[in-house]
Amino acid sequence: MAINPHFHHTNQQLTEELIIIEAAKLNPEKFAPLYDKYYKQIFNYVYQRMESKDTAFDITGQVFLKALTNLQKYQFKGVPFASWLYRIAHNEVMQLFRTQKDKRCVNADIGDLRYICEENEEPFFEEYIPVIKKLILNLSGDDLQMVELRFFEKRPFKEIAEILEITEVNAKVRMYRIIEKLKKSLSKIKV
Amino acid sequence: MSPNFNIDRPRITDEEIKKHQNFTELVERFKQQSLKQARGDESWWKNKKIRYSTVIAGVTIICTITYFSLFKNQVKETKTNETLITQSPSPKQNKETKTAFINAPSTKLKTPYSTYKVNNAKGGNITHSTSSTIKVPKNSFVDKSGKDIVGDVTIEYKEFHDVGDLITSGIPMAYDSAGTKYNLETAGMFDIRGSQDGEPVFIKADKKLEVELASANAERKFNQYYLDTLERNWRYIQKDHAKLSALNAANPVLAKVPKATNSKMAAMKNEIEKNIPKKIDSVKVIYTTRAERLPRPKEPAKPVESTLGKPVFKLDGSYDDFPELAAFNNVIFEVGPENKNYNKELHNVTWSDVKVTQGPVKGKNYLLTLSYRSRSEKLVVYPVLSGDDFDKAEKIYEKKLESYQALIDKRSAEEKKLMAEMQSKQLAYLAEQKKKQEAYDQEKALLFAKYNVAEQNALASNFNNMSIQVKATRLFEVSKFGIYNSDCPHPVAEGSSLIPIFMSAEKKAIVHPQFTYLVDHTNKTVYNLDKSNGFTINYKPGNSYSVCLFLQDKMYFCNKAMFTETINSINKTFTVEQIKEDASNLVDFKKAIEI
Numbered sequence: 001m002a003i004n005p006h007f008h009h010t011n012q013q014l015t016e017e018l019i020i021i022e023a024a025k026l027n028p029e030k031f032a033p034l035y036d037k038y039y040k041q042i043f044n045y046v047y048q049r050m051e052s053k054d055t056a057f058d059i060t061g062q063v064f065l066k067a068l069t070n071l072q073k074y075q076f077k078g079v080p081f082a083s084w085l086y087r088i089a090h091n092e093v094m095q096l097f098r099t100q101k102d103k104r105c106v107n108a109d110i111g112d113l114r115y116i117c118e119e120n121e122e123p124f125f126e127e128y129i130p131v132i133k134k135l136i137l138n139l140s141g142d143d144l145q146m147v148e149l150r151f152f153e154k155r156p157f158k159e160i161a162e163i164l165e166i167t168e169v170n171a172k173v174r175m176y177r178i179i180e181k182l183k184k185s186l187s188k189i190k191v
Numbered sequence: 192m193s194p195n196f197n198i199d200r201p202r203i204t205d206e207e208i209k210k211h212q213n214f215t216e217l218v219e220r221f222k223q224q225s226l227k228q229a230r231g232d233e234s235w236w237k238n239k240k241i242r243y244s245t246v247i248a249g250v251t252i253i254c255t256i257t258y259f260s261l262f263k264n265q266v267k268e269t270k271t272n273e274t275l276i277t278q279s280p281s282p283k284q285n286k287e288t289k290t291a292f293i294n295a296p297s298t299k300l301k302t303p304y305s306t307y308k309v310n311n312a313k314g315g316n317i318t319h320s321t322s323s324t325i326k327v328p329k330n331s332f333v334d335k336s337g338k339d340i341v342g343d344v345t346i347e348y349k350e351f352h353d354v355g356d357l358i359t360s361g362i363p364m365a366y367d368s369a370g371t372k373y374n375l376e377t378a379g380m381f382d383i384r385g386s387q388d389g390e391p392v393f394i395k396a397d398k399k400l401e402v403e404l405a406s407a408n409a410e411r412k413f414n415q416y417y418l419d420t421l422e423r424n425w426r427y428i429q430k431d432h433a434k435l436s437a438l439n440a441a442n443p444v445l446a447k448v449p450k451a452t453n454s455k456m457a458a459m460k461n462e463i464e465k466n467i468p469k470k471i472d473s474v475k476v477i478y479t480t481r482a483e484r485l486p487r488p489k490e491p492a493k494p495v496e497s498t499l500g501k502p503v504f505k506l507d508g509s510y511d512d513f514p515e516l517a518a519f520n521n522v523i524f525e526v527g528p529e530n531k532n533y534n535k536e537l538h539n540v541t542w543s544d545v546k547v548t549q550g551p552v553k554g555k556n557y558l559l560t561l562s563y564r565s566r567s568e569k570l571v572v573y574p575v576l577s578g579d580d581f582d583k584a585e586k587i588y589e590k591k592l593e594s595y596q597a598l599i600d601k602r603s604a605e606e607k608k609l610m611a612e613m614q615s616k617q618l619a620y621l622a623e624q625k626k627k628q629e630a631y632d633q634e635k636a637l638l639f640a641k642y643n644v645a646e647q648n649a650l651a652s653n654f655n656n657m658s659i660q661v662k663a664t665r666l667f668e669v670s671k672f673g674i675y676n677s678d679c680p681h682p683v684a685e686g687s688s689l690i691p692i693f694m695s696a697e698k699k700a701i702v703h704p705q706f707t708y709l710v711d712h713t714n715k716t717v718y719n720l721d722k723s724n725g726f727t728i729n730y731k732p733g734n735s736y737s738v739c740l741f742l743q744d745k746m747y748f749c750n751k752a753m754f755t756e757t758i759n760s761i762n763k764t765f766t767v768e769q770i771k772e773d774a775s776n777l778v779d780f781k782k783a784i785e786i
Contacts, residue, residue: 015699019692019764022701026690026725028221032214039212040205051195053203057211061220068221104194113198118564133196 009080017081025071035064038082042089048153049093051105059096063089083162090145090163106136106144112152119151120183135185143178150175292420295361296706296741300780302359304347304384311340319405321350323381323664326401332385332392344387351380352407355781357717358708358739362418364717366425366680373680375416375425376716378408378433379665380676393671400669406677409433409662418674431677433663452638459631467624471617476752478613485605488598491591492554494519494584497575502526502533504559504572506545513547515554521580524559524572533570537561547572681714686731690724691757692764693740695747702747702767704740710784711736712751730758738765739784746770748784 009017023030042063047056066088067074074084097104113132117124136147149160157175161168295301307317307325314329325348332340351360357377366373381404385392394400411433416425492515497503504524510516524547526533542561550556550571561568576584665677693702707726709718713734720726730736736754740747747767749757757765770783 018701019694019762022692023690028218030690031218035214035217036212040208043203043208043211047203060211061217064217065220065224068217069224101194106194106196107200108196109199129198133198137193137196 014076014078014080018076021071021074021076021081024068025074028068031068031071034081038085039064041082042085045086045089045153046093048107048148049105050096050103052103055096055103059089059092063092066092079158079162083159086159086163087165106148108152116147116151116182117186120179120186122183122186132186135182139178139181143174143181146171146174146178292363292423293361294706295359296708297359297744297746299744300359302349304349304382307346307348308343309346310343317346317348319348319350321352321405323350323405324401324403325383326403328398328400331394331398331400332387333395334387334390334392340387340392342387344385344392347382347384347386349382350404351377351382353377353781353786354710354715354717355784355786356380358710358784359780361706361719362674363719364678365683365719366416366678368427368680372683374683374711374714374716374718375676375678375680376714378410378413378431378663378677378679379404379406380674380678381667382674383669384672394669396670398670402667402669402675403434404665404667404675404677406433406663406665410679412679413665413677414679415665415667416676416678418676420673425676425678428667428675431665433665456631456634456638459627459634463624463627463631467620467627471620474613474616474620478609481609482606485602486598488595488602490595491588494581494588495573495575496581497523497525497577502535502538503575504538504570506547508545508547510547513557516574519574519576519580519584522574522576524557525575527556527571527573530570532568537568537570681711681716683718684711684729684731684734686729687758688727688729689758689763690727691738692762693738693747693749693767694764696766696768702740702742704742704747706741708739709736710739710786732758737784738767740767746780746783750785 017034020030020033024034039060043056043060046059046063047053050056050059063085067085070088074081110126110129113129114124116132116136117128136144139147145164146160149155149163150157155163157168157171161171164171166174305319309315309317309327311330311332314327314331317325317327319325325346327346330339332344334340351357351362357364357380360382362380364375364377366375381402383400383402385394411431413431413433415428415431417428419426503526506524510522516522540561540563542563544560544562546560546562548558548560550558556571556573559570559572561570575581667675667677669675691707693704693707694700695702704726705722707720707722709720709728709730710716711718711730711734713731718729720728728738735751737751738749738754740749747769749765749767753766757763770780
C-alpha cells in the first residue's frame with residue numbers, strides 16, 4: 001500500500017516545525033509557515049467527509065483557529081504537527097455530525113473500492129459497486145472512519161492512531177476486525 | 192439517516208483552496224477571540240447567583256477583617272501609646288514584597304550578607320571588605336514601637352558592583368520616570384538591614400547613617416536612587432558626587448602623586464592592556480565574518496556511465512527533490528551489487544507505486560522502493576547514463592567543473608587577501624601597543640625616580656591593580672533600611688525587537704528559561720527580560736550584547752559574537768551554551784559570562 005508521504009518527516013523537518021511552534025506560542029504571527037504547509041491537507045481531510053464545500057472551508061478555518069488558541073497546550077510527541085491538526089479536524093467534524101447528521105457523506109474513488117476487494121482477496125467488478133457502497137454505509141460510525149482513513153486516504157496506522165487517539169495496536173486490531181467483517185459480506189455477494 | 196456515498200467526486204482545485212487561505216484573517220480572528228475571552232472573564236458577574244454569592248462572601252470577609260483589626264489595635268493600645276517613628280516596612284512585609292519583586296535567579300549564586308554589631312548607645316564606624324565605610328551615629332535605632340534599642344544592633348550589609356552582581360541579585364534595574372522607561376547602569380549598589388535578636392529595628396526619624404560606598408567607577412554621570420519595593424520602582428534621591436581623592440588621600444604613597452599623573456598613568460595602562468587587545472580581537476572577528484560571507488561554490492556531480500550487462504531501471508517522473516539528477520537527461524538507475532533481494536522477476540511486475548529516496552551514501556546512490564499491494568521491494572540504485580547521454584553529460588560536467596574551479600580559486604584569493612589585511616592591521620596595533628608600553632615604562636621610571644624604594648613598591652602595586660581598584664567613593668545618607676544605588680539611567684533600546692528562541696548547543700533542544708537577562712555591554716547595564724512577553728529582546732543595532740539564562744539551577748550563556756550572529760540570522764534562534772556545573776560561585780559565574 002502506498003503510504004501518504006505527508007506523515008513522514010525527517011528529524012530535521014520535525015525540529016524545524018518545533019522551532020516554529022515554539023515561536024508561534026509566543027507570537028501568533030509566526031504560525032504562518034505551518035498554516036501554509038497544512039491548510040490544503042486539512043481542508044481535503046474535512047471536505048472528504050462532507051458534501052458542502054463552504055462548510056468544509058468554515059471548519060478548516062475553525063481547526064486552525066483552535067490550533068492557534070490551544071497551541072500553548074501542544075506537546076511534541078515525535079510525530080509531525082499535522083497529526084495534532086488532524087485530531088482537531090477530526091473532533092470538529094465529529095462535533096458537526098453530532099448536530100447535523102445530514103452533512104455527513106462518504107467519498108471514494110473506484111480505485112479505492114477495487115482496493116478494498118483486493119485487500120479482502122476478492123475480485124472486483126463494476127456491478128459490485130452499489131453493494132460495496134451499501135456494505136460500507138452499514139458499518140458503524142467508528143468502523144466507517146477507519147475505512148476512510150485506511151482505504152480511502154491510505155494513512156499509516158501510526159497516523160490513524162494519532163488522529164483517533166488510540167494506540168497503534170488498537171488501530172490494527174480494529175482494522176483486522178473490519179476486514180473480517182467485509183470479507184464475510186463480500187463472499188456473500190458472490191453467492 | 193444514511194450518508195451519501197459519492198464515487199469519483201470532482202476535486203477542489205488548488206487555486207480555489209488557496210483563495211480561502213487567509214492567514215491575516217486567522218490571526219485577526221485569534222486576536223479578537225483572545226480579547227473576547229479576556230472580556231468574557233467579566234461576564235461571570237452577570238450571573239445573578241454568582242453575583243449575590245460574591246457580595247455575601249465579600250461582606251463576610253470585610254466584617255471579619257474589620258473585627259480582627261479592631262481587636263488587634265485595642266490590644267496594642269493597651270501596651271503603648273507611642274507612635275512608630277520610622278516608616279520602614281517590617282521584615283515580614285519586606286520579605287513578602289521581595290519574593291514577588293526581587294527574584295534571585297539561582298540559589299547557588301546567592302552571596303551572604305556581611306554582618307556587623309554596633310552598640311546603639313555608642314554608635315560606631317564599620318569598614319566593609321571593599322573599604323566602604325558605614326558611620327552609625329549614637330542612638331540611631333528604635334524598635335517597632337518607637338522605643339530606643341538597648342544593646343547591640345546587627346547590621347547586615349551587601350554590595351553589588353557589576354553586571355554579574357546585578358544578575359545574581361535579582362534586583363530589577365528597570366526604572367520608570369514619569370512614564371519613560373529606563374534601565375540603570377550602576378556605579379555601585381548596596382543593601383543594608385538592621386535587626387536585634389531577629390526582630391527588625393528602624394532608623395530614628397531625625398537620624399541618618401552615612402554609607403561611603405567604594406566604587407570602581409569614577410565617572411560623574413550617576414544619581415542616587417532608593418528601591419521602593421512597594422511602588423516597585425526606583426526613587427530618585429539626589430545627584431551623586433563621586434569623591435575621587437578620598438582613597439588616594441588614605442594611601443600615603445598615592446597621596447604624594449599628583450592627581451593628573453595618576454589618572455594619566457591609569458589611562459595609558461588601560462589603553463595598553465584593554466583597548467588595544469580589544470582592537471586586535473575585533474580585527475580577527477571582522478576577518479572571520481567576512482571570510483564566512485564569501486560565496487561557497489557547489490561542486491558539480493560527475494556523471495557515471497552505465498556498465499554493460501548490469502540491470503537498470505528506467506523511471507519516468509520529475510527529480511525535483513534531487514537537483515543533482517535533474518541536471519542530467521535520461522538518467523537511469525543501475526542496480527547495485529549490494530542488493531541480495533534483486534532478481535529478474537522484478538522487471539516483470541507492474542508496480543503500483545515507485546519511490547526514489549536518498550540512499551545510504553548521500554549524492555552517490557538512492558533507494559528505489561517498488562510497491563504493489565502489500566509487496567514492497569527496496570533496492571540500492573546508482574544513477575548512470577548511457578551512450579550519447581553520457582557523452583553530453585560529461586561535456587556539461589567538464590564545463591561546470593571548470594567554472595567551479597575558477598570560483599574556488601577566486602574564493603581562495605579573496606581569503607588570502609582578507610588574511611593579509613587582518614595581519615597587517617594586527618601588526619600595526621601590536622606596534623602601537625609596544626610603543627605605548629615603552630612610553631608608559633618611561634613615564635613610570637620618571638615618576639619612580641622621585642620616590643624612595645618602599646614608596647616605589649607601593650606605587651608599582653597600585654599601578655598593577657589599577658583596573659580593579661576602587662576609584663572613588665560615593666556618599667549616601669541612609670534614613671531607612673533598604674537598597675540604595677548609584678545609577679545612570681539609559682533609555683530602553685527601541686531600535687529593534689525580537690522574540691527569541693533558545694536552543695542548547697549540547698543537546699540541540701529548546702530551552703525554556705525561568706529567567707533571562709540581556710547584558711548591554713555598551714551601556715554596562717542588564718535587562719531582566721519579561722517572561723510574559725516571551726522574553727522580548729529590544730536592542731540597539733551596533734551595541735554589544737550577550738544573554739544569560741537560568742532554568743532551575745542550570746545556567747546558559749550566549750556570548751557577544753553569537754548574539755550578533757543570531758540577530759543577523761533569519762530564524763533568530765540563539766544557541767546557548769550551558770555554563771559548567773562547577774561555576775557555582777559568583778567569581779566562576781562572572782568568569783563564565785565574560786565579566
